[in-house]
Amino acid sequence: MKLLYFAWVREKIGKSEETVELPASVSTIEELITWLESRGPEFQAAFENKDTINAAIDQAHVPHQTALNGASEVAFFPPVTGG
Amino acid sequence: MKLLYFAWVREKIGKSEETVELPASVSTIEELITWLESRGPEFQAAFENKDTINAAIDQAHVPHQTALNGASEVAFFPPVTGG
Amino acid sequence: MTIRVQNENFSIEEEINAIKADRKDIGAIVTFTGTVRDMAKSADMSKAIPITKMHLEHYPGMTEKQLSEIQAEAHSRWPIIDSTIIHRVGDLFPGDNIVLVITLSAHRHAAFEAAEFLMDFLKSKAPFWKKEQPEEGEANWVDARESDSEALSRW
Amino acid sequence: MTIRVQNENFSIEEEINAIKADRKDIGAIVTFTGTVRDMAKSADMSKAIPITKMHLEHYPGMTEKQLSEIQAEAHSRWPIIDSTIIHRVGDLFPGDNIVLVITLSAHRHAAFEAAEFLMDFLKSKAPFWKKEQPEEGEANWVDARESDSEALSRW
Numbered sequence: 069m070k071l072l073y074f075a076w077v078r079e080k081i082g083k084s085e086e087t088v089e090l091p092a093s094v095s096t097i098e099e100l101i102t103w104l105e106s107r108g109p110e111f112q113a114a115f116e117n118k119d120t121i122n123a124a125i126d127q128a129h130v131p132h133q134t135a136l137n138g139a140s141e142v143a144f145f146p147p148v149t150g151g
Numbered sequence: 152m153k154l155l156y157f158a159w160v161r162e163k164i165g166k167s168e169e170t171v172e173l174p175a176s177v178s179t180i181e182e183l184i185t186w187l188e189s190r191g192p193e194f195q196a197a198f199e200n201k202d203t204i205n206a207a208i209d210q211a212h213v214p215h216q217t218a219l220n221g222a223s224e225v226a227f228f229p230p231v232t233g234g
Numbered sequence: 235m236t237i238r239v240q241n242e243n244f245s246i247e248e249e250i251n252a253i254k255a256d257r258k259d260i261g262a263i264v265t266f267t268g269t270v271r272d273m274a275k276s277a278d279m280s281k282a283i284p285i286t287k288m289h290l291e292h293y294p295g296m297t298e299k300q301l302s303e304i305q306a307e308a309h310s311r312w313p314i315i316d317s318t319i320i321h322r323v324g325d326l327f328p329g330d331n332i333v334l335v336i337t338l339s340a341h342r343h344a345a346f347e348a349a350e351f352l353m354d355f356l357k358s359k360a361p362f363w364k365k366e367q368p369e370e371g372e373a374n375w376v377d378a379r380e381s382d383s384e385a386l387s388r389w
Numbered sequence: 390m391t392i393r394v395q396n397e398n399f400s401i402e403e404e405i406n407a408i409k410a411d412r413k414d415i416g417a418i419v420t421f422t423g424t425v426r427d428m429a430k431s432a433d434m435s436k437a438i439p440i441t442k443m444h445l446e447h448y449p450g451m452t453e454k455q456l457s458e459i460q461a462e463a464h465s466r467w468p469i470i471d472s473t474i475i476h477r478v479g480d481l482f483p484g485d486n487i488v489l490v491i492t493l494s495a496h497r498h499a500a501f502e503a504a505e506f507l508m509d510f511l512k513s514k515a516p517f518w519k520k521e522q523p524e525e526g527e528a529n530w531v532d533a534r535e536s537d538s539e540a541l542s543r544w
Contacts, residue, residue, distance in 0.1 A: 072448065074446060074447075074448055074516065074518060075446055075518035075520070075530055076530045124448075124451060124516070127448070127450055127451035127454050127455075128451075128454070129514065143448060143451065143516075145448065145516060145518065146518065146530065146533070147532075147533030148512070148513065148514065148515060148516050148517055148518060148533065149512075149517065149518050149519045149530075149531045149532070149533050149534075150445065150447070150476060150487075150488070150511065150512065150515050150516075150517020150518070150519065151342075151423055151476075151487070151488050151508060151511050151512040151515070151517070151537075155293070157291060157293055157361065157363060158291055158363035158365070158375055159375045207293075207296055207361070210293070210295055210296035210299050210300075211296075211299070212359065226293060226296065226361075228293065228361060228363065229363065229375065229378070230377075230378030231357075231358065231359065231360060231361050231362055231363060231378065232357075232362065232363050232364045232375075232376045232377070232378050232379075233290065233292070233321060233332075233333070233356065233357065233360050233361075233362020233363070233364065234268055234321075234332070234333050234353060234356050234357040234360070234362070234382075234497075245402060246401055246402050246405065246420070247400060247401050247402035250401065250422075254484075256484065257484070258425075258426065258427035258483040258484045259426055259427065259428065260424050260426070260484075261423060261424060261426045262421065262422070262423060262424070263420075263421070263422040263423075263424065264419070264420070264421050264422075264504075265401070265418075265419070265420045265422075266417070266418070266419055266497065266500075266501070267405075267417070267418040267419075267420075268416060268417060268418075268497065269409075269415055269416060269417070269418065270413075270416075271413065271414055271415070271416045271495065272413035272414065273414065328413040329409075329411065329412070329413045329415075340426065342421065342423065342505075342508055343540070345421075346421070346501065346504070346505045346508075349419075349501070350497075350501045353497055353501075385498070
């Protein structure tokens with residue numbers, strides 16, 4: 069699965085994208101965040117205030133409870149501020 | 152007093168402006184319209200549906216009951232349709 | 235605050251540049267441009283008829299006075315940095331620009347509201363009259379639309 | 390229906406001409422342009438601080454997808470003849486254009502509403518992020534404004 073990070077989420081994690089093999093136990097965005105946090109302090113820092121982080125599955129906004137269901141691309145980013 | 156006519160009011164009356172001496176008895180827009188109607192069929196045609204005719208005293212919209220009060224310029228015109 | 239009544243066309247970009255100048259406190263620019271349509275409703279509203287020309291008459295002096303009042307009212311109601319109103323008069327043709335309103339503000343909501351307010355009041359208060367030339371027959375003075383005076387009740 | 394994400398500036402007039410082409414059924418053209426302001430609120434909102442640069446990041450692919458959805462929604466809600474959304478990314482400076490929305494309609498109300506709708510949704514749904522460089526100190530990611538998500542409740 070391809071993971072993408074944007075804006076300060078990207079800066080805290082220290083990379084803009086990576087491809088990961090998820091353990092079978094990870095089946096929702098919430099569980100994906102918990103698994104990412106276990107990978108190091110940079111992820112813990114990025115997801116410190118989980119509720120403010122937006123998630124997108126295959127380029128569509130989704131709530132954190134959403135099942136990954138074979139998604140090929142998951143992105144994490146702060147609330148958008150364009151326009 | 153200077154009178155100005157616009158759009159189809161101007162076309163029905165057959166002129167765009169004129170300067171008139173009003174009888175002392177004419178003191179409101181309403182009375183001015185009645186006096187104008189007495190001047191000929193072209194004025195009667197123009198003011199046939201009085202309620203739809205707008206009046207302005209010295210370039211400000213006014214209701215027909217308004218006193219002329221020494222106005223120097225009175226205009227009559229249909230509802231506006233610009234923009 | 236710019237107000238102009240003219241026969242010549244205008245450039246939206248040039249007018250924005252003129253009013254914006256080198257200001258850097260502007261966050262939002264809204265423009266409204268009204269253009270001549272090539273079809274109009276027939277007198278009984280039952281069908282659309284082709285239009286070949288539009289003549290715009292106005293009341294010189296009162297027009298500028300009314301537009302200034304409408305503009306001052308918009309500036310008093312919203313935090314508008316500046317605004318432009320340009321209205322063309324004389325003979326215009328389908329596709330031609332008729333009117334331009336520009337509002338500048340720090341934030342978008344005020345710029346949108348003030349532009350819509352300016353157009354609603356211009357449509358009901360500024361002394362302009364349109365005469366349409368249909369493809370066949372006599373030119374007709376356009377009737378005022380009830381929806382235009384109703385639009386004012388919003389403000 | 391035009392959607393573009395680009396670093397280069399845009400010309401409002403050229404974009405209007407491109408979308409209007411030689412159509413003569415358009416009566417109303419609304420444009421919204423967002424521009425970079427030279428001042429921003431400090432983190433604690435207590436004062437305004439001078440800004441020298443603005444960096445715009447986005448999520449290529451998702452941006453275009455979100456903008457297409459927002460645009461389709463606007464076209465389904467209002468009788469819009471056509472619309473354009475252009476958003477710049479990369480480094481921008483005070484006074485620079487950031488975003489352009491154009492809506493074309495037969496009548497003004499639909500054009501105004503659709504343009505404001507497009508901006509409100511773009512601000513809350515399109516994946517763009519702004520980073521401001523203050524005159525002194527580190528660049529900061531701009532915080533989302535509550536008023537922007539509240540603006541959606543109107544629609």
